Amino acid sequence: MTKADNSHSARPSRGFLVLIAGTLAATVAAVLLSACGGSSTAGSTTPSTSGSSTTTGSNACPPSGAATSLTGAGASFPYPLYSKWTSQFDKQCGVQINYQSVGSGAGISQITAKTVDFGASDGIMTDDQVKAAEAAGGPILHIPMTNGAVAVIVNLPGVDQGQLKLTPDVLAGIYLKNIKKWNDPAITRLNPGVSLPSSDIAVVHRSDGSGTTFIFTNYLSKVSSEWQSTVGNATSVQWPGDIGGEKNDGVAQQVKQIQGAIGYVELAYAIQNNLTWASMQNKSGKYVEPTLDSTTAASTGVTIPDDTKVMITDSTNPNAYPIVGFTWILAYVNQPDQAKGESLAYYLWWSIHDGQQYSKDLLYAPLPSDVVKKAEAEIKSISYQGQSLLQLP
Amino acid sequence: MGAATGESIGANRRGLLASWRRARFGDVLFRVIVAAFGLSVLALAALMLWQLFFESRESISTFGWGFLAGTHWDSVNRVFGAAPAIYGTIVSSLIAVVLAMPISLGAAIYLSEMAPPWLRHPASFLVESLAAIPSVVFGLWGIYVLVPWIRDPVERVLGGHLGFLPLFTGPPFGVGMLAAGVILAIMILPIITAIARDSLLAVPSSQREAMLALGATKWEMISRAVLQYCRSGLVGAVLLGLGRALGETMAVTMVIGKTYDINTSLFAPASTAASQIASEFSEASFSLYTSALMELALLLLGITLLVNIAARLLVWRIARSPEAIKE
Numbered sequence: 001m002t003k004a005d006n007s008h009s010a011r012p013s014r015g016f017l018v019l020i021a022g023t024l025a026a027t028v029a030a031v032l033l034s035a036c037g038g039s040s041t042a043g044s045t046t047p048s049t050s051g052s053s054t055t056t057g058s059n060a061c062p063p064s065g066a067a068t069s070l071t072g073a074g075a076s077f078p079y080p081l082y083s084k085w086t087s088q089f090d091k092q093c094g095v096q097i098n099y100q101s102v103g104s105g106a107g108i109s110q111i112t113a114k115t116v117d118f119g120a121s122d123g124i125m126t127d128d129q130v131k132a133a134e135a136a137g138g139p140i141l142h143i144p145m146t147n148g149a150v151a152v153i154v155n156l157p158g159v160d161q162g163q164l165k166l167t168p169d170v171l172a173g174i175y176l177k178n179i180k181k182w183n184d185p186a187i188t189r190l191n192p193g194v195s196l197p198s199s200d201i202a203v204v205h206r207s208d209g210s211g212t213t214f215i216f217t218n219y220l221s222k223v224s225s226e227w228q229s230t231v232g233n234a235t236s237v238q239w240p241g242d243i244g245g246e247k248n249d250g251v252a253q254q255v256k257q258i259q260g261a262i263g264y265v266e267l268a269y270a271i272q273n274n275l276t277w278a279s280m281q282n283k284s285g286k287y288v289e290p291t292l293d294s295t296t297a298a299s300t301g302v303t304i305p306d307d308t309k310v311m312i313t314d315s316t317n318p319n320a321y322p323i324v325g326f327t328w329i330l331a332y333v334n335q336p337d338q339a340k341g342e343s344l345a346y347y348l349w350w351s352i353h354d355g356q357q358y359s360k361d362l363l364y365a366p367l368p369s370d371v372v373k374k375a376e377a378e379i380k381s382i383s384y385q386g387q388s389l390l391q392l393p
Numbered sequence: 394m395g396a397a398t399g400e401s402i403g404a405n406r407r408g409l410l411a412s413w414r415r416a417r418f419g420d421v422l423f424r425v426i427v428a429a430f431g432l433s434v435l436a437l438a439a440l441m442l443w444q445l446f447f448e449s450r451e452s453i454s455t456f457g458w459g460f461l462a463g464t465h466w467d468s469v470n471r472v473f474g475a476a477p478a479i480y481g482t483i484v485s486s487l488i489a490v491v492l493a494m495p496i497s498l499g500a501a502i503y504l505s506e507m508a509p510p511w512l513r514h515p516a517s518f519l520v521e522s523l524a525a526i527p528s529v530v531f532g533l534w535g536i537y538v539l540v541p542w543i544r545d546p547v548e549r550v551l552g553g554h555l556g557f558l559p560l561f562t563g564p565p566f567g568v569g570m571l572a573a574g575v576i577l578a579i580m581i582l583p584i585i586t587a588i589a590r591d592s593l594l595a596v597p598s599s600q601r602e603a604m605l606a607l608g609a610t611k612w613e614m615i616s617r618a619v620l621q622y623c624r625s626g627l628v629g630a631v632l633l634g635l636g637r638a639l640g641e642t643m644a645v646t647m648v649i650g651k652t653y654d655i656n657t658s659l660f661a662p663a664s665t666a667a668s669q670i671a672s673e674f675s676e677a678s679f680s681l682y683t684s685a686l687m688e689l690a691l692l693l694l695g696i697t698l699l700v701n702i703a704a705r706l707l708v709w710r711i712a713r714s715p716e717a718i719k720e
Contacts, residue, residue: 103675128679200564207651207668209676232469235676243566243662244651246532246672253536254650257544258566 074107074120122211207244488574
C-alpha cells in the first residue's frame with residue numbers, strides 16, 4: 001500500500017453529516033486497518049525488529065489498569081508508519097490503537113472536539129486552533145514523531161537521478177511561472193554540462209489539500225519573499241500554474257507523462273517509484289539530494305524550541321535537505337481519563353524510542369536524538385490531575 | 394326462526410363492522426407507514442438543504458452575493474469565490490452531454506427499433522452495467538489511458554489545425570476541461586441510453602404499424618412516428634444525464650488538473666464544484682474555509698435541482714401525451 005491511498009475519507013462535520021461521514025470514515029479505516037494488519041503479519045519477518053524491542057519494550061508497557069484501547073485521527077502522511085507502530089505496540093503491550101488517517105485538518109478538529117484520544121498533524125496548529133483546543137481541554141502538545149521530506153521530481157530525458165541542480169530562487173521562480181523554459185539562463189547557469197531542452201516547463205502541484213503541500217509552500221515562503229506575498233503557505237494554495245494532480249500518484253503520473261514537467265511528492269513515494277529528483281541547494285550553499293539521512297539531518301544540530309512547534313524547512317545544517325518537516329501527534333497535557341492517559345503516554349514514549357527502528361524500512365527518516373530529548377520532556381508532562389502519567393523505572 | 398334470522402343478521406352486521414373496522418385499521422396503518430416513508434425522503438432532502446445552508450452561513454454572511462462572482466479560492470488570504478467552480482461544472486457537463494447525446498440516442502434507437510432480438514437484451518444489459526463501474530475506476534483509467542491519448546493525438550491535432558479558435562489554445566497537458574468532459578460523457582452514456590430506450594419502447598406499436606402501412610421507410614417511421622412521439626422523454630433522458638454529470642466527483646477530480654481559473658480553452662486545467670469539495674474538504678482547517686466549501690455544495694445542489702426539475706417535468710409530459718403526435 002502506498003501512502004497516497006489512504007487519505008480519502010471525509011472530514012466529519014456537525015449534525016447528521018456526522019453520521020454519514022463517520023460511517024464512511026469508520027468503514028474506510030476498518031478496511032485499511034484490516035488490510036494493513038494482514039500485510040504486516042505477512043511481512044513480519046523483518047530481522048531488525050526482534051532483539052532490541054523486547055529488552056526495552058518490556059519496560060515500556062503501560063502498568064496494569066491502563067486502558068487497552070485508544071483512538072486517534074489525523075495526518076495521512078505518517079499513516080503507514082503509525083499503523084506499523086500500533087500493530088507492534090499491540091503485540092508487545094496488548095493495547096489496541098485505532099488510528100484513522102482522515103487528514104491533518106480533520107485530526108485537529110477531532111482532538112479539539114475530544115472525539116479521539118490523540119490527533120495528528122503535518123502542520124502546526126494555528127493560533128485560532130490552539131485557542132479552540134485550549135478552551136476544550138487545556139494546553140495541547142505537539143509531539144514530533146518522524147520527519148517528512150518533499151522531493152522535487154522532474155521529467156527531463158537524459159537527466160539522471162539528482163543531476164539537475166536547483167537553487168531556492170530558481171525553484172520559486174519556476175513555481176511562480178517567472179521561469180518558463182528549461183533553457184532559461186537561471187537554470188542553465190546552475191547546470192553546466194547538462195543538456196536542457198528549450199521546451200516549456202509544465203508545473204505540477206497537488207490538487208488536494210495535503211501536508212506535503214504545506215511543507216513545500218512553507219519552504220517556498222521562507223526562501224522567496226515574492227512567494228510569501230503572492231501565494232503563501234497552506235495545505236492548499238492558489239497556484240500560479242499549471243496543473244494539479246490528485247495525491248502523490250496523481251502528481252507522479254502527470255510528471256511521468258509530460259516531458260518537461262516538474263512536480264513534488266513525498267520522498268517515500270519518490271523512492272518507491274524510482275522517480276527522478278533534483279538536488280536542492282540548502283542554506284549552506286551545498287546541493288543535497290533528498291535521502292533519509294539528509295532528511296534526519298534537517299532537524300539535527302539546529303535549535304528546536306521546547307514545544308517543538310517549528311517548521312524545520314530551510315535547515316541550517318550543512319548536510320540537510322532543505323524541504324523537510326516534522327509530523328506531530330497532538331495530545332492534551334491534562335488527560336481527562338487516567339487509564340487512557342497512561343496508555344497514551346506509554347505509547348508515545350514507545351513510539352519515539354522503540355518505534356523509530358521501523359522508520360527506515362518504511363522510508364521515514366528517524367528523529368535525531370536531540371529532538372527525541374525534547375519529545376521526552378513533552379511526554380513526561382502528560383498528566384492526570386497534576387500527576388505525571390509516565391512512571392519510568 | 395324469525396328471531397334466529399334477526400340474530401344472525403345482527404351477528405353478520407357485527408362481523409361486517411368488525412372486519413370493516415379491521416380493514417379500515419389496516420388501511421390507516423398502511424397509509425401512515427407508507428406516508429412516513431414517503432415523507433422521510435422529503436424530510437431528508439429538506440434536512441440536507443437546511444444543513445448545507447446552516448453550515449454555509451458564515452461564508453454567506455462574509456462574502457454575500459460576491460461569492461457567486463468571486464474568482465479566487467485562496468485559503469491563505471481567506472478569500473473564496475465560486476465563479477470558476479460553477480463555470481467548470483457547467484462547461485464540463487455540457488461537453489459531456491454534447492459528446493454523449495448522439496452516441497447514446499443512436500444506441501437507444503438501435504436497441505429498441507433495429508437490433509435483432511437476440512442482441513437486444515444482452516446489449517442493453519451491458520450498457521446498464523457500465524453504470525455500475527465505480528467512478529474512481531473511471532478516474533484511474535482516465536489518468537493512465539485517456540489523458541495520454543487526449544494529450545497526443547487529440548490535443549496535438551486539434552491545436553495544430555484549429556488552434557486559431559480560442560477553444561483549442563494553450564499547451565496540451567492532457568488533463569483539463571476536455572479530459573473531464575470526455576470522461577463524463579462516457580459515464581453518462583449508460584443512463585441516457587437506458588432511459589431513452591425505455592422511452593422509445595413506450596411508443597405504442599400501432600404508431601409504427603400505421604406509419605409503415607402508409608408506405609413509410611424505416612427511417613421515416615422512426616423519425617416521424619417514434620422520435621416525434623417521445624421526444625420529450627428523450628430530452629428528459631439527456632437532462633438526467635446532465636444532472637448526473639454536474640455532480641460527478643471522483644473521476645473528474647482525477648483528470649481535470651484542478652486550476653482555479655476561468656479559461657476559454659478546453660485544453661486548460663480547470664476545477665468543478667464537486668472536485669473542489671472532494672479535494673479540499675479533509676484539509677480545510679478553519680471554519681470560513683469549510684463554510685465556503687459548504688456554500689459551493691449548496692450552489693451545486695441548486696444547479697442539480699434545477700436540471701432535475703426540468704427533466705422531471707419533461708418526463709411527466711410524455712406519460713400523458715399520446716396526443717403530442719397531433720402537431
